[in-house]
Amino acid sequence: MRDDEQLRAALMDLRSDVATLPMRPPGQVRARGDQRTRRRRAALAGTSALAVAAVVVGTALTTGAPQARQDVIPPASSSSSLPPSPTPSAGPTGSGSAAPKPRPAVPLAVAVGAVDPASFLPARLWRGPDLSGGAELAAHPTWDQQGTVQIQLCDVDTVPDGDVGIAQVFGARKVVPVGVERLRRYATAAQATTAAAALVTGLRSCQQRYDTLEGNNSLSVVTADRANATSGDGVLVFRVGYGDKSAGVGATDWVAVFTAGGDGTGTVGTVVLTGQGPADTNFTALRRIAVAAREQAATTSAAPSVGARFAPPALPQDQPGAITGARFGLVSQALPAGDDVVLTFNEATLLSGTTAQALATTTGQRLRDGYYVQESARVRTITLRPGTPVWGSLTLAGSRGVAVTATQVAARLRSPTQRAAVWVYFGGTPDGPVTAMQEQYLP
Amino acid sequence: MPDEDLAESFDDFYRGTSRRVLHQLYAMTGSAAEAQDCVGEAYARAWQRWSAVRTYADPEAWVRTVARRVAVSRWRRARTAVQHLRRHGREQTAPAPDEDHTVLVAALRRITADQREAIVLHHLSGLSVTEVAAETGVAVGTVKARLSRGRAALAAVIGDLDPTDPGDLRTTPAPDPTTEDVHRA
Numbered sequence: 143m144r145d146d147e148q149l150r151a152a153l154m155d156l157r158s159d160v161a162t163l164p165m166r167p168p169g170q171v172r173a174r175g176d177q178r179t180r181r182r183r184a185a186l187a188g189t190s191a192l193a194v195a196a197v198v199v200g201t202a203l204t205t206g207a208p209q210a211r212q213d214v215i216p217p218a219s220s221s222s223s224l225p226p227s228p229t230p231s232a233g234p235t236g237s238g239s240a241a242p243k244p245r246p247a248v249p250l251a252v253a254v255g256a257v258d259p260a261s262f263l264p265a266r267l268w269r270g271p272d273l274s275g276g277a278e279l280a281a282h283p284t285w286d287q288q289g290t291v292q293i294q295l296c297d298v299d300t301v302p303d304g305d306v307g308i309a310q311v312f313g314a315r316k317v318v319p320v321g322v323e324r325l326r327r328y329a330t331a332a333q334a335t336t337a338a339a340a341l342v343t344g345l346r347s348c349q350q351r352y353d354t355l356e357g358n359n360s361l362s363v364v365t366a367d368r369a370n371a372t373s374g375d376g377v378l379v380f381r382v383g384y385g386d387k388s389a390g391v392g393a394t395d396w397v398a399v400f401t402a403g404g405d406g407t408g409t410v411g412t413v414v415l416t417g418q419g420p421a422d423t424n425f426t427a428l429r430r431i432a433v434a435a436r437e438q439a440a441t442t443s444a445a446p447s448v449g450a451r452f453a454p455p456a457l458p459q460d461q462p463g464a465i466t467g468a469r470f471g472l473v474s475q476a477l478p479a480g481d482d483v484v485l486t487f488n489e490a491t492l493l494s495g496t497t498a499q500a501l502a503t504t505t506g507q508r509l510r511d512g513y514y515v516q517e518s519a520r521v522r523t524i525t526l527r528p529g530t531p532v533w534g535s536l537t538l539a540g541s542r543g544v545a546v547t548a549t550q551v552a553a554r555l556r557s558p559t560q561r562a563a564v565w566v567y568f569g570g571t572p573d574g575p576v577t578a579m580q581e582q583y584l585p
Numbered sequence: 586m587p588d589e590d591l592a593e594s595f596d597d598f599y600r601g602t603s604r605r606v607l608h609q610l611y612a613m614t615g616s617a618a619e620a621q622d623c624v625g626e627a628y629a630r631a632w633q634r635w636s637a638v639r640t641y642a643d644p645e646a647w648v649r650t651v652a653r654r655v656a657v658s659r660w661r662r663a664r665t666a667v668q669h670l671r672r673h674g675r676e677q678t679a680p681a682p683d684e685d686h687t688v689l690v691a692a693l694r695r696i697t698a699d700q701r702e703a704i705v706l707h708h709l710s711g712l713s714v715t716e717v718a719a720e721t722g723v724a725v726g727t728v729k730a731r732l733s734r735g736r737a738a739l740a741a742v743i744g745d746l747d748p749t750d751p752g753d754l755r756t757t758p759a760p761d762p763t764t765e766d767v768h769r770a
Binding site for chain 1 (some may be wrong): 592595596612620624689690709739
């Protein structure tokens with residue numbers, strides 16, 4: 143008991159370290175919450191009305207001429223360690239039923255190309271005593287994929303291209319996903335096998351990859367296979383622990399990779415559990431979910447339209463130029479125009495992992511993990527009212543997470559060679575802070 | 586409830602609890618700046634659904650859970666953090682810790698995140714083992730094991746703490762050691 147008091151007293155003493163830190167006024171906290179609500183509504187509502195609800199400025203500020211357009215390098219091929227896909231079972235639960243049960247389509251967080259939402263494992267089938275205490279789970283569409291289809295730190299599949307979709311499963315509190323499933327379709331089973339092998343290689347080489355990154359002397363990534371590669375269910379499970387080498391503050395992800403086939407096509411699935419429970423429980427839960435997800439993907443496989451590029455969303459006929467949701471890209475200019483501010487925004491793709499490194503090598507640039515590829519031919523100029531709220535990063539605002547205005551962004555980006563990587567969220571009403579939007583297409 | 590009453594009740598809640606949650610997050614993350622960010626985000630989310638959160642039995646526990654998950658989620662975006670560090674260096678918006686606390690903070694950082702979470706919730710937030718288990722979604726036995734191992738790891742740092750002492754693994758809540766601060770606020 144005395145030891146408890148000692149420990150409690152020592153922890154209580156830490157209070158003096160934070161006692162003098164400034165706290166935001168409650169009004170600012172509420173404003174931040176209101177802004178989050180507006181952004182989410184804007185992203186989910188699919189409104190055709192135009193307004194910039196917020197421009198969330200990322201941490202990257204690049205200089206120099208824009209990168210030339212790049213072709214995306216496919217994942218490096220290597221020998222697969224995955225066992226061949228078995229013949230798909232007739233029913234999603236493998237019960238041998240002749241007719242598969244109809245299942246509700248899962249709302250997808252991200253979908254590019256032809257990805258059938260019914261291919262994803264419904265959230266209710268994620269549920270089990272080994273996950274979140276058996277609590278109810280649900281899939282919700284979210285916008286928070288940040289311009290990439292990467293779903294865990296060691297993931298080398300990053301490009302929102304081809305036929306790929308992501309579903310996120312949440313618990314009741316819906317704060318962070320309990321788990322994520324990504325499916326990517328390939329024209330042939332051989333292509334899927336090669337891609338799955340690249341994912342596995344990326345997991346196994348993760349620490350080595352991060353160690354070689356320029357400037358990374360802090361991130362520690364430990365991956366470990368769980369020995370089930372020969373179990374015959376076609377699922378490989380990894381434990382990925384990561385944190386700061388000096389601080390030890392970290393987290394653990396559980397990652398399963400599988401392949402599924404049908405109709406001569408192939409699918410690569412990745413399931414991630416953001417492990418909260420004991421290791422054995424996470425392992426058991428992930429294997430259970432991944433095996434079920436594999437069956438689900440196999441039973442709903444269809445001929446993919448592989449090759450779809452990162453196409454702009456279809457525009458409503460009556461709203462030319464209308465776009466909704468979140469877009470990642472580069473603001474190349476932010477100039478005052480009378481009382482307003484005009485942002486020039488070009489969509490981009492944020493790559494990382496081996497794909498980014500391969501591109502950096504190809505273009506002779508220094509090795510780095512983040513790599514922006516400007517593939518979109520559409521350039522938008524967005525006219526904002528000067529008071530439009532902008533969440534500024536250190537780069538733009540001079541301090542962390544401070545709300546600045548479009549005018550301040552313009553002041554910060556006064557050099558024509560500077561560009562800021564940003565997230566732009568569209569939505570709201572015609573009376574919102576966007577006064578005009580124009581588009582042009584690059585040749 | 587009218588909007589202004591909702592706002593007023595939220596403001597009261599924020600003023601009364603945020604410093605305490607910040608303290609707890611600081612102990613869990615070892616970074617005052619990181620804790621500030623996570624706590625700010627958690628309270629913003631609380632305001633988004635305040636009409637529901639305010640009816641919970643323990644809204645502060647909800648906020649604390651959200652803040653912890655935000656902290657974990659940030660680590661899951663460590664790729665971005667690496668890029669950020671490479672380009673801008675580590676941000677230092679908070680003063681350095683008291684020198685006397687540096688050793689303790691370093692020791693807390695050396696134990697696993699799960700152990701640190703259990704230690705802070707049990708010994709600083711005053712939750713019982715059962716409550717820690719409920720808040721973190723793991724079994725009571727798992728919490729006890731984390732507390733035991735965490736205490737053993739901290740023993741070398743905190744005076745003559747007995748590394749073999751299992752501690753007071755009570756299953757009922759202890760008096761909140763920071764309640765007095767609420768009244769002061």
